[in-house]
Amino acid sequence: MDTQQNTALTRALAEVPGPLPTSGVIHIAIPHTDRFTVVGNHLAQHPDLSCTAVGIAVRIQSLPQGIEIGIKALAARCREGEKRIAAALRELEAFGYLQRVRDRLPSGRVITRTVFCNQPTALLRPRRPAAAPPHAQAPAGAQAAPERVPAPAARPETPGQPETLAAPPVPPTPPAVSPPAPLFVPLVPPPAPLFVPLVPPPTAPKPPPRPLPHPSEPTPELDRAATAFLIDLCRHAPQFTLSETDVRRLAPGVAAWLERGARPDTIRHALTDDPPNLLKHPAKLLKYRLTELLPPPPPGIHDLAALARPRITVTPFQTCDDCDRAFRSPTPGHCRDCREHREHREHRSEATRTAA
Incomplete structure (x- = not known):
């Protein structure tokens, strides 16, 4: 069966002014006659409001005056939960x-x-003040136009009585109308947004790229080794075939790696492992990896000396001269028991000589 065509949609597309775009959304704008709400693009396309907050704002704007718009009331009307509604209200x-x-x-x-x-x-x-009545807008120095007084009605004359003219009625002066007080209190500038996007927008200015590293002490040997390394790179990874201009431009970066003690095999694996599927600019990828993956310089003698730990002195074993018992001592001699026994024996001998 053939696909059924929507004739109403086809007719509406034919009425869209201008050529139809080949991609993207196509708007069919049918004017509303009832039950519609005007929403500004500043809300519908707000860069810092979430789509939930924009939808809640449109729902609130479409409700009549006096409707409860608390968290629980909106949760009963919407499919979102109370937490999402509370977060959207905080954003608004x-x-x-x-x-x-x-x-x-x-x-x-x-x-x-x-x-x-x-x-x-x-x-x-x-805020502009409310429009004043036309008579109140005339300048102070200008003369007011003479008012046209209606002619008095003709009265029948009575013999013997003078004619009396009735004074025309003076219209009452309307009281001065003061402009209504604004409903909203002027706001202070909005505070910082509560939700800061982690990913910058595409239109945000990008930081300048980091420069290619250079050796601290360039030498002809480093330059020749780096040039030979880049020329030989295509033998191990054919997709990294470089031109002569690219080799000259990237040689200082490879020389900086060699100066810091990196081996050629290590540099080759760091630069060529896991390349993109469609590698269009190998020189740009090599420049990026040479810059971002640069190893730190090797530590100096003083840095290594600071890391050296002090050696622990171990007291050696000695053999007692009297009992052949092993004991720890920096010098040979007697163990503790033999020393105490010798001291006790010498003390007793001295006491015997004194008594004699």
């Missing part, structure tokens, strides 16, 4: 779309009103 409050204003009723009770503004940035601009 951080960017000024949602505000909570404390107000005092005539009875003295203080309440908190939840206010949603569809254009929070417009509140930062000075």
Whole structure:
């Protein structure tokens, strides 16, 4: 069976002005006549608001006045949970779309009103006063145009009574109308966003690339070794065939690796292992890896001396001259028991001589 064509969609596409794009979205704009809400692109395309916050803002903007828009009330209307709705309301409050204003009723009770503004940035601009009546807009020095007084109605004349003219009625002066107080309190500049994206946008300026490393003491031997290494690289990895210009440009980077004690096999594996499937610019990949994977310089003699640990002195074993017992001592001699026995024997001998 052939695919069924939607004739209504085909007719609507034929009415779209201009040529249709070959890729991307195609808008069929049908004007609304009822049940619609106007949403600005500053909200629909907000770069720092999540899609959940934008959807909650559109839902709140479409509700009539006086509808409860708390977390539980919105959770009952939407499919999102209370946590996502609470996070979306915090985002809208951080960017000024949602505000909570404390107000005092005539009875003295203080309440908190939840206010949603569809254009929070417009509140930062000075508010225009309300239009005054036409008669109040005339300058002070200008003369007011004479008012046309209606002619009095003709009265029948009574013989013997003078004619009395009734004064025309003066229209009352309307009281001065003061401009209504604005509903929203002027906002301070919005604070820093609560959710900072970890990935910068594509239009963010990119930092300049790091320069290719160079040896601290360039020598002809290092230059020849680096040049030979780059020329021989295609024998091990054919996709890394370099031109003469690329070899001259990359030779200082390889010389810096060789100066830091890296072996040629180690450099070759670091530069050529796991290349992309479609390698279009091998010289650019080599420059990036030579710069980003540069090993640290080898430590000096003083650095190694600081890492050397002090040696532990071990007391050697000695053999007692009297009992042939092993004991630890830096010098040969007698063990502890033999020394005590000899001291006790000498002390007793001395005491015997003294008594005699």
